[in-house]
Every structure is written in C-alpha cells, then in structure tokens.
Amino acid sequence: METKNHDNVCEESVFGTIFNDTSKTVFNYIYYKFGNEEKAHDAVQEAFVKLWENCAKVSPAKAKSFVYTVANNLYLNVIKAEKVRLKYADKTLKTTNESPEYLMEEAEFKQKLDRALNRLPENQRTTFLLNRIDGKKYAEIAELEGVSVKAIEKRMHLALKSLREKIDGI
C-alpha cells in the first residue's frame, strides 16, 4: 500500500484498478439502500467521475473512501426506497436428494426472508446484505457508512433479531 502512494489516481491503470475493486460494492450498496438499479448505476458513474476530476488531490489510499463518501452523499434524503429484489443461487447438485416438501418449505422461507428484508430499516438491510452477499467485513462496512465498527455490529444484531422475529411471526 505504501508503494501505491507514489502512483497517481490520474493514471489510467491506477484508476482502472480502483474501479474494479470498488465499483461493484458501490453499486450494491446503493441498490440495497434504495432497491433501484438505475440509481445505483448513476451513483457509480457520479462517484468515479468525481474521483477522476479530483484525481490529483486524492491519493490512491484515500480513493476508496472518497468514492464511498460521494456515493453516500448523492441520494441523501432524495429518493424513496423501492422494493429490493434479490435472487438465490441454485444449489443444483444438492437438490437431488431433497423431497418436494422440503423444496416447498425452502421456497416459503425465502419468501418470508425477502419480505422481512424489505421491511428492515434501510441502514440495517444495507449492512446485512453487504456482509452476507458481498462478504464485507464489519470494518469495511463501517468505512462505507462513515460510522464506527461498534455501530455496524449493533445494526447487524438488530437486523438479525428483527428478521428472525418477522420470519417466526413473533
């Protein structure tokens, strides 16, 4: 990372690397927040064009949090959250042994989880999905959201708690 400091974000290759590392996270983050793919695409564009404009001022080490901050500020209180639609990866090989009852029950559970996820507060849903889908560590989610790791753990805890409550119908 220290050697990277000598590079310049204005350099096409450095910019490309940062884009590959960060763009999908930005896209998913905005999508989890608002459930709007178009807005998520716009956020990626906006954030990286801003990064390019300020490439001389932003060091490669700071580029990631710069992009997160731009994306985060973009839709501040501007748009309404829509329904977040997520798919499930097929467990093609495992399914062979499972009974139709089990599959039915599984589909039902997924539906419940979907509903529960959409009823979560936006910051809890975002944290939960960034961790579950993107495999982001709490520390990185904290950086993205601009809050402490402790706060992310709290959100995660509350997210799990209310998901379970909604699924079990408590």
Next chain:
Amino acid sequence: MQDNYLAKWLNNELTEAELAEFKKSEAYATYHRIREVSERLEAPHFDREQALMAVKNKRTLQETKVVQLNPFKKFLKVAAAISVLITASYFYLNTLGEKVTTQYAEHKEVVLPDNSEVILNADSQISYNSKNWESQRNVELDGEAFFKVAKGKRFTVTTDAGTVSVLGTQFNVEHRKDFFEVTCFEGLVSVLFKGQEKRLPAGTSLVAIKGALVDTHSPNTEVPSWVNSESSFKSIPLRYVLDEFERQHNIKVVTENVDLDQLYTGTFSNMDAELALQSISVPSRIKFKFEGNKVLFYAENTP
C-alpha cells in the same frame, strides 16, 4: 451473553460457552436458517466493463465542456491586451507633457510649474513635462526663447545643437537651422555644446554657426532685444538676419545677387516692417522692393 451477540455469532466471534448457550435457545434454528439461506443471496447483475466505459464517456463529455469555456478565455486575452494598451498609452501620453508653439510674427509667455517664465519668440516650440517637474526641470526647445528661471534645482534646456543648464538665472537660447546662440543675462549658465561644457557668466553670449563657435560681443541689454520688439545682431551673417525678419514680420523674403554671408550688425523693429527693411538694407547696401506679403532684396548695382 455479550452485546450484539448475533453480529458476533455471524462473524464466528462467540466463545465456546456462549455458542453452546446460544444453540440451546429456541430462536437458534431460525437464525441458523437465515444465515444459511442468506449466504445464497445474489445482487443484481453488474457489468464492471460497461460501467467503466460509461464513466470514461462521461469523463470525455465533461472534458469537452471545459473546452467550451474557451470563449471566456479569449475574452480574457482580449481584455488583457486592451488593458495593456490603455496602460501603455497612459504612460506614453504622460511622458509627452505640455507643448507650446508660436507661429510667424507671434510671441508667447509661458509660466512653468515653478513660476519660471519663458518668453517664446516667433516660430518656436517648447515642450516640458509638468507631471514630474519637481524632480526634473527640463524644457525641450526648438527656436528661440528667453528664460527667467526661478531658483531651485538644475534647470535644463535641451536643443538638438546643445544643452543649456542653470540653477536660477535669466538667459536666452536660440536654436535655428545651423544657428545656435545662448546669451546669459544674469547668473551663470552652463552650455554643453558638442560634448564640451562652456560656462557663460552674466553678460556673455555663445554663438555657433553651422556647428562652429563664432566670436561674438557681449549684449548690453538686460533682456534680449526681441523681448522689446526689436531684433539685434552683432556680426551675424545676413542670411540669419533675413530669416529672423521673415519670422518676425511673417513676410516672405526673396533675394537676388545678394551676398548672404556678409556680416550684419544692427537692430530692426519687429513692429514696423517698412522701418525694419530700411534698417537692414541701408547698412548692407542693398535695395528692396516691398509688395504686400513679399519682399525682394537685390544688389544696388543690378539694374
């Protein structure tokens, strides 16, 4: 159980004991299920390559926007050029200073910023800069003028033939074609002529004709005679006398068979042309024919 234990559990950070206790709770089954199923969740498809292209396109789009700002830059260039011109011409005009000119048969009195007086003879011109007069008392002269200089710093009269400088005095400077004369009436005048400095005490003159110094007599008046409407000469070639007559009376002079190099000593009136003509012709032994605005001088012995 510690704070946020669900988050810790998801991160595999619970201790053995805590985990065992959590597994015993009735909610555990659902939590476990959530953990398992959410592992298989997928976000919408995101094409990095396409997104990067989109960013690059927008980047170039914005870069051309910057190019569109150029008209303002052009305007700035023009504005800068104009302001440079204005400033330059302001300073240039400042250095030009004041200019006073007299025509034929015209005298003028000029009072300089320090109350020094200049009396300008006919067909003469002075220019000076009143802006920095305090630091530099300098007058450029072409023609003839009488100076009464107020006491103060060095006062300089510059002509093409030579430079006259004084501190405070009265003197006359005449610079005509091939003719240069400085007469000091009071104080001490220093004349820089052809690289040589000559000091003229009160009552002396310096005359140079065609760039060569000529012996001359001292003036016996307090001011140059022309200030009193007379023109006086002492051993001056006739051609310069006739030139002076032309200037004072605004009468065109034509000569025929007249030796213009003969020396003339005398005075003519600047008021009465007829009288002046006689003052010139009688001692020079030439005749003249005076018609309107023109006078013809001719030798006595020509028919």
